[in-house]
Amino acid sequence: MAKQKLIKGNAVIGQSGGPTAVINQSLVGVVEALRDIAPVKKILGMRHGVSGLTTGDVVNLGKVKADKLKVIAGTPSAALGSSRDKPDAEYCARILEQCRTLDIRYFFYIGGNDSSDTCRIVSELADQSAYDMRCFHVPKTVDNDLMGSDHTPGFPSAARFVATAFMGDNLDNASLPGIKINVVMGRHAGFLTAASALARRNENDGPHLIYLPEVPFETDRFIADVQAVYDRLGRCQIAVSEGVQDARGRAITTTLVESLDRDAHGNVQLSGTGALGDALSNLVKAKVKTASGKTPRVRADTFGYLQRCWPDASPVDAKEARGAGKFAVRCAARGDRSGSIAITRVSDKPYKSSFKRIELTDVAAKTRHMPPEFIEGHSDVTAAFIKYCRPLVGDLPEMATL
Amino acid sequence: MAKQKLIKGNAVIGQSGGPTAVINQSLVGVVEALRDIAPVKKILGMRHGVSGLTTGDVVNLGKVKADKLKVIAGTPSAALGSSRDKPDAEYCARILEQCRTLDIRYFFYIGGNDSSDTCRIVSELADQSAYDMRCFHVPKTVDNDLMGSDHTPGFPSAARFVATAFMGDNLDNASLPGIKINVVMGRHAGFLTAASALARRNENDGPHLIYLPEVPFETDRFIADVQAVYDRLGRCQIAVSEGVQDARGRAITTTLVESLDRDAHGNVQLSGTGALGDALSNLVKAKVKTASGKTPRVRADTFGYLQRCWPDASPVDAKEARGAGKFAVRCAARGDRSGSIAITRVSDKPYKSSFKRIELTDVAAKTRHMPPEFIEGHSDVTAAFIKYCRPLVGDLPEMATL
Numbered sequence: 001m002a003k004q005k006l007i008k009g010n011a012v013i014g015q016s017g018g019p020t021a022v023i024n025q026s027l028v029g030v031v032e033a034l035r036d037i038a039p040v041k042k043i044l045g046m047r048h049g050v051s052g053l054t055t056g057d058v059v060n061l062g063k064v065k066a067d068k069l070k071v072i073a074g075t076p077s078a079a080l081g082s083s084r085d086k087p088d089a090e091y092c093a094r095i096l097e098q099c100r101t102l103d104i105r106y107f108f109y110i111g112g113n114d115s116s117d118t119c120r121i122v123s124e125l126a127d128q129s130a131y132d133m134r135c136f137h138v139p140k141t142v143d144n145d146l147m148g149s150d151h152t153p154g155f156p157s158a159a160r161f162v163a164t165a166f167m168g169d170n171l172d173n174a175s176l177p178g179i180k181i182n183v184v185m186g187r188h189a190g191f192l193t194a195a196s197a198l199a200r201r202n203e204n205d206g207p208h209l210i211y212l213p214e215v216p217f218e219t220d221r222f223i224a225d226v227q228a229v230y231d232r233l234g235r236c237q238i239a240v241s242e243g244v245q246d247a248r249g250r251a252i253t254t255t256l257v258e259s260l261d262r263d264a265h266g267n268v269q270l271s272g273t274g275a276l277g278d279a280l281s282n283l284v285k286a287k288v289k290t291a292s293g294k295t296p297r298v299r300a301d302t303f304g305y306l307q308r309c310w311p312d313a314s315p316v317d318a319k320e321a322r323g324a325g326k327f328a329v330r331c332a333a334r335g336d337r338s339g340s341i342a343i344t345r346v347s348d349k350p351y352k353s354s355f356k357r358i359e360l361t362d363v364a365a366k367t368r369h370m371p372p373e374f375i376e377g378h379s380d381v382t383a384a385f386i387k388y389c390r391p392l393v394g395d396l397p398e399m400a401t402l
Numbered sequence: 403m404a405k406q407k408l409i410k411g412n413a414v415i416g417q418s419g420g421p422t423a424v425i426n427q428s429l430v431g432v433v434e435a436l437r438d439i440a441p442v443k444k445i446l447g448m449r450h451g452v453s454g455l456t457t458g459d460v461v462n463l464g465k466v467k468a469d470k471l472k473v474i475a476g477t478p479s480a481a482l483g484s485s486r487d488k489p490d491a492e493y494c495a496r497i498l499e500q501c502r503t504l505d506i507r508y509f510f511y512i513g514g515n516d517s518s519d520t521c522r523i524v525s526e527l528a529d530q531s532a533y534d535m536r537c538f539h540v541p542k543t544v545d546n547d548l549m550g551s552d553h554t555p556g557f558p559s560a561a562r563f564v565a566t567a568f569m570g571d572n573l574d575n576a577s578l579p580g581i582k583i584n585v586v587m588g589r590h591a592g593f594l595t596a597a598s599a600l601a602r603r604n605e606n607d608g609p610h611l612i613y614l615p616e617v618p619f620e621t622d623r624f625i626a627d628v629q630a631v632y633d634r635l636g637r638c639q640i641a642v643s644e645g646v647q648d649a650r651g652r653a654i655t656t657t658l659v660e661s662l663d664r665d666a667h668g669n670v671q672l673s674g675t676g677a678l679g680d681a682l683s684n685l686v687k688a689k690v691k692t693a694s695g696k697t698p699r700v701r702a703d704t705f706g707y708l709q710r711c712w713p714d715a716s717p718v719d720a721k722e723a724r725g726a727g728k729f730a731v732r733c734a735a736r737g738d739r740s741g742s743i744a745i746t747r748v749s750d751k752p753y754k755s756s757f758k759r760i761e762l763t764d765v766a767a768k769t770r771h772m773p774p775e776f777i778e779g780h781s782d783v784t785a786a787f788i789k790y791c792r793p794l795v796g797d798l799p800e801m802a803t804l
Contacts, residue, residue, distance in 0.1 A: 019577050021570075045804065048577075059804060071802035077573035079804045084578065168423075168711035171479035175421050175450075176486065180707075273683065274676010274704055281675065301706035302676055305582075309570035311799040312714075397713040400473035402447065402461060402481045 006039040006333065007132050009105030013061065014046035014053060015078035016085075016111030016118070018142065020154030021161075021313040022321035026110045026138045027080065028073035029325025031061050037333050040106060049083030049109075050118060054094045058102070073322060076309045086114050092121040099126075099133060106134045106332055110325070112141040113365050116340050120360040123338040134332040137340040137360060138324050142308045145189035147366045148358045149342040153324055154308070156317035156392035158185070159195035161310045163393055165303060166199030170206040170237050171399065177235035178297030179226060179284055182207075183277040185307050187243040190214050190370045192307070194381045195389055196239035198396065206237025209379045213243035214370045217252050218378075222280075223287045225379055230288060230296060242276060242302075252276065256283070277302045314394040320353060327355040340364075351391035407737065408441045409534050411507030415463065416448035416455060417480035418487075418513030418520070420544065422556030423563075423715040424723035428512045428540045429482065430475035431727025433463050439735050442508060451485030451513075452520060456496045460504070475724060478711045488516050494523040501528075501535060508536045508734055512727070514543040514554075515767050518742050522762040525740040536734040539742040539762060540726050544710045547591035549768045550760045551744040555726055556710070558719035558794035560587070561597035563712045565795055567705060568601030572608040572639050573801065579637035580699030581628060581686055584609075585679040587709050589645040592616050592772045594709070596783045597791055598641035600798065608639025611781045615645035616772045619654050620780075624682075625689045627781055632690060632698060644678055644704075654678065658685070679704045716796040722755060729757040742766075753793035 013030050015023055027045075034040050047057040059080070064072075072079050087095065095118075099107060107122065109115050116137040123135035139146050142158035162184055173180045184193040190212025197210060208229045211217055229236040244252045256279035277300030284298045324341045331339055339357040346352040374385035415432050417425055429447075436442050449459040461482070466474075474481050489497065497520075501509060509524065511517050518539040525537035541548050544560035564586055575582045586595040592614025599612060610631045613619055631638040646654045658681035679702030686700045726743045733741055741759040748754040776787035 015577070019574055061804075064804065068802055071800055072804065074799075075573065075801040075803070076570045078577035079573075079802075080577075081579075082577040164713060165708050168478045168713050169707055171477065171481075172421055172707050172711040175417070175480035175482075175484040177483075273680055273702060275680060278676055278680075299707070300675060301708065302704065303708070304703035305571055305574050305701070306567050306703065306705070306708070309574040311566060311570050311801065397476075398473055399477040399713065400470055400481075401477070402463075402466065402474065 005335065007105050008039045008041065009103045010042040010044060011040045011106035011108070012044045012046060012053065012058065012099070012102065012104045013080070013108045014049045014110065015080045015082050016049040016109060016115040017082060017140065018308055019077040019082055020140055020142050020308050021076040021157035021310060022153055022317050023077070023110055023140050024075050024079045025073045025318050025321035026140060026153060026325035028069045029322040030108050030138065030329055031064070031069060033326040033329030034106070037329065044102065045080045048081035049085060050087055050095050051083045051085050052081065054098050056098070074318070076311050087118050087121065089121060092118065092125055095122050096125045096129070096131065100131060105132060108136050108138060108328055110138040110140050113146055113363060113367060116360055117364040119338065120364040123360060134336070135338040136328040136332055137363065138328050139341060139363070142192060143186050143189050144191035145368045146363050147368045148340070148362045150345040150353065151343060151392060153317060153321035155191060156314040158192055158307045159198070159389060160312065160314045160393040161307050162192055162195045162303065163198035163396055166196040166207055166237070166239065167396065167399060170199055171401070173206060173235055173237045178299060179230060179236045179238070179288065181238045181240060181277050181280050181284070181300040183240050183242050183300065183302040185303065186213060186241045188213055188367050188369065190241050193239050193241035194370060194374065194385055195393070197381045197386060198389060198393060201399065202401070204233055207239040208233070208236050210239045210381055211241060211244050211379060212370055212375065213241050213245055214375060215378050216247035217244040218246070219283065221378065223283065226284055227288050240276070240280060256280070274300065274302045314392060316351065316392050316394060324355060331357045348387065348391060408735065409507050410441045410443065411505045412444040412446060413442050413508035413510065414446045414448055414455065414460065414501070414504065414506045415482070415510045416451045416512065417482045417484050418451040418511060418517040419484060419542070420710055421479040421484055422542055422544050422710050423478040423559035423712060424555055424719050425479070425512055425542050426477050426481045427475045427720050427723035428542060428555060428727035430471045431724040432510050432540065432731055433466070433471060435728040435731030436508070439731065446504065447482045450483035451487060452489055452493070452497050453485040453487050454483065456500050458500070476715070476720070478713050489520050489523065491523060494520065494527055497524050498527045498531070498533065502533060507534060510538050510540060510730055512540040512542050515548055515765060515769060518762055519766040521740065521742070522766040525762060536738070537740040538730040538734055539765065540730050541743060541765070544594060545588050545591050546593035547770045548765050549770045550742070550764045552747040552755065553745060553794060555719060555723035557593060558716040560594055560709045561600070561791060562714065562716045562795040563709050564594055564597045564705065565600035565798055568598045568609055568639070568641065569798065569801060572601055573803070575608060575637055575639045580701060581632060581638045581640070581690065583640045583642060583679050583682050583686070583702040585642050585644050585702065585704040587705065588615060588643045590615055590769050590771065592643050595641050595643035596772060596776065596787055597795070599783045599788060600791060600795060603801070604803065606635055609641040610635070610638050612641045612783055613643060613646050613781060614772055614777065615643050615647055616777060617780050618649040619646040620648070621685065623780065625685065628686055629690050642678070642682060658682070676702065676704045716794060718753065718794055718796060726757060733759045750789065750793060
């Protein structure tokens with residue numbers, strides 16, 4: 001796209017989709033960087049994303065003091081409020097209209113692939129009507145399912161939570177042996193569920209089985225897997241993605257559970273319910289047996305929203321999320337008209353990454369999945385995945401066994 | 403009880419019941435202190451509590467190196483393995499028999515009120531047969547439901563997890579407003595659910611409603627409560643104890659949920675299932691309405707086992723759990739024949755506590771509940787509870803909102 005000189009006007013920033021532990025790092029990164037750009041007059045924040053923008057519910061971020069910004073950056077969840085709206089062309093036209101009204105010339109939207117699509121439509125509408133406005137998407141998602149990046153801000157912190165949770169829970173399961181099912185977030189991509197493998201330290205540590213949305217889930221095979229581990233170890237810790245599906249692409253939640261709930265996008269509700277865990281738990285209770293033919297102790301936990309709002313961000317994630325926000329402003333300032341920010345891994349040891357601008361069309365409304373080289377058989381991840389994920393999550397707790 | 407001079411022989415230590423983040427601190431406290439007691443020869447550990455002891459599954463703890471013990475102390479869950487066995491007199495006779503066989507003269511059992519009852523029976527049987535053995539119970543429970551103590555080791559760390567979780571989740575709920583139900587552990591006592599109140603920093607912070615097992619749960623009143631908060635704030639974050647019950651003492655889980663599971667003690671399974679959260683969620687979806695008469699966004703999380711195995715112990719808890727183990731050995735060494743260890747609060751600012759020996763009969767098989775002065779109305783806790791709980795959990799994360 002053609003580079004253009006900077007125009008005087010206001011900037012607006014919004015946050016969208018499921019919050020993360022570091023989405024406010026990106027917000028603060030954008031705000032801090034914008035303060036250094038002379039043509040930018042007001043720095044406005046959308047309350048609850050584009051839904052607040054279109055109704056004029058914006059706040060002035062220009063005057064928030066640096067020490068407060070610092071604490072906000074370290075606070076999980078979306079400080080501006082978030083939104084689940086998925087704007088169509090008509091909605092985006094209203095967004096653009098409001099941008100004109102507010103003299104917005106710099107538009108930053110922090111979110112997942114739906115949010116990058118909003119940026120794309122708004123940017124195209126602005127181009128078509130020759131309204132000079134920079135449109136940038138700053139990536140965020142615990143699912144790690146955005147295209148074009150080594151990984152996405154938000155994922156490392158959620159992966160840190162999942163790995164830590166599996167470490168503690170593995171010892172809990174070892175001390176009171178039984179079958180433990182932990183359901184992990186991730187509607188289409190298994191990265192977060194796969195991160196449970198980072199919990200392993202010693203032989204026989206859990207998770208012993210890992211089920212990803214990328215691998216068709218077969219109920220009979222699942223039962224056989226669990227029985228085999230239970231026979232061998234007298235216990236079994238299992239990581240299951242909330243998005244596991246059968247070979248025909250039907251969510252196991254829908255095939256095992258009758259009562260369903262769909263969100264505004266028509267998606268089946270996977271988070272905020274223990275339904276999948278309980279259904280799998282009932283299945284295991286019915287089919288898996290102890291050596292003496294009894295029903296084993298079976299428990300299921302659904303990690304739920306704590307995965308995305310736990311206030312202990314990965315240091316790498318906090319730094320990169322802040323940096324992605326700053327880099328988006330730098331792209332706008334150097335004259336790029338629109339884009340999304342991608343993370344490139346420069347080296348593993350020591351871990352080092354850099355940012356680059358990619359086109360909005362490279363990321364918008366697309367979904368990235370676990371590549372085959374990260375998947376081992378039908379119930380595990382590879383050493384390549386561990387190598388990929390390990391540097392992202394930071395130091396994990398030290399633990400020892402007798 | 404009469405004080406007696408120390409006899410030469412071996413010591414054994416076991417861990418029982420649901421593990422905690424600091425139960426290994428108590429284990430290490432006992433081991434460290436025993437190493438200084440000259441008449442104590444071997445220091446043995448029961449694998450999986452009295453179940454391992456009776457089958458001869460014991461390990462030698464005398465030779466575990468100090469640096470390894472240090473890491474084990476900071477590791478959550480029961481390093482020796484735990485047990486859900488609730489021994490009767492016949493079982494306790496077998497325990498005593500095994501103690502004779504192994505020349506055990508010092509018996510330490512770390513656990514809740516069931517474990518203190520095991521200590522009591524074993525101690526009485528030893529007395530009756532004139533077998534000289536010190537029997538000590540070292541308290542542990544995330545439920546904080548042991549009699550005779552200001553609070554119980556294990557509770558402060560679980561309370562720290564719950565308060566931290568509610569802080570993050572409150573912001574998640576504020577950024578994507580809706581009704582959020584969080585189910586917290588605590589079969590009979592509401593202390594852990596009440597600890598959610600520590601998450602409040604600013605006006606309108608959640609939890610907005612807190613339901614304890616000590617206050618009869620009325621479905622209609624619950625719906626009215628939620629509707630009122632939702633009408634006022636456009637959102638509602640709710641803390642519900644897994645043990646909430648109706649005025650007739652029936653668990654709400656049993657009245658709302660059909661499919662049940664009972665453990666070896668005949669207790670209904672409350673943890674390791676999302677059933678209560680999902681049932682309450684369905685109830686709210688059916689009854690609570692938005693201003694425009696629609697069904698609000700409703701989600702439920704059941705915090706589950708992470709509450710007791712999350713590897714970020716409260717510093718006060720870690721110190722006290724270690725100290726309780728050491729104090730039990732000190733009691734045995736000074737000639738006390740049996741007992742349990744209680745924590746007394748010496749001062750609030752600065753927080754200071756001390757230990758005392760109490761009789762096993764003071765704590766055995768009894769349950770402590772939230773006292774009336776900690777309960778505010780039917781859906782909140784008092785300032786007195788906050789004052790009680792606040793010093794126990796350690797520093798909570800700093801968070802800020804715009």
